[in-house]
Amino acid sequence: MKVYQAQFGFHDCVVAAPNQTAALAAWGIRQNLFAEGRAKVSEDPAAVEAALAHPEIPLRRAIGSKDPFSLEPNLPDVPDPPQRAKPRLKVVPKAKAPEPARPPPDRSEVDAAETQLTAINARRIEEEAEFQRRREALEAEETASRRRWAADRKTAETQLDKARRAYRAQGGEI
Structure with a gap:
């Protein structure tokens, strides 16, 4: 078994598979990410250990984090956005009364x-x-x-x- 690694969205993903085709199948991907250079054999010892403990099951963690790979990863840490100056708004008279507030969805x-x-x-x-x-x-x-x-x-x-x-x-x- 080899351990393969790729990035999907906000997550690093690893999977232990016998070959690249099996890794792509475990990820549910049809295009060859290895040919595009978007997937590779993992050299991270923690990733290899976690993936070999769960063969052919994709494990994830937030990109850039040192969290362990798991089935249910934590959300990535997102920095606060920069503060922007408030725009100058033009006052427009109201045309009609606002709609009543809807209850939150169930x-x-x-x-x-x-x-x-x-x-x-x-x-x-x-x-x-x-x-x-x-x-x-x-x-x-x-x-x-x-x-x-x-x-x-x-x-x-x-x-x-x-x-x-x-x-x-x-x-x-x-």
Whole structure:
């Protein structure tokens, strides 16, 4: 796996992928950002560590920040705009009464959807940790099995060698 890095909007984005095509697919991009020089192999150790912990999942952070890469990055720090002089306005008589103020739009559906997305992302991270634990257990079991096989094979070869010597000693030919 290699770790690739690109900038999208206000975020630096990294992803661990086997190749550039897989990285572009993980980012959801069709154009070749690598050919344009807008994406590259990351050399940042923190970015590499974070991306390898979550293969083929794009992680982001605000451009220029030292925050860790994550699924839900913080908003970028935006400097205050420069103060401008107030323009001189011409007084125009009012034509009609202003419209009554409208109540603010209901944000409850947006909040619920954001909460659901955060829960889905957290569940995915937990699943990946469980998969990693199971992979490690399976690798340990495979290693133990290989050792048993090697020991059993060595014992069997030793017994075969003894049996052949005894057979030859009795006048037999193999």
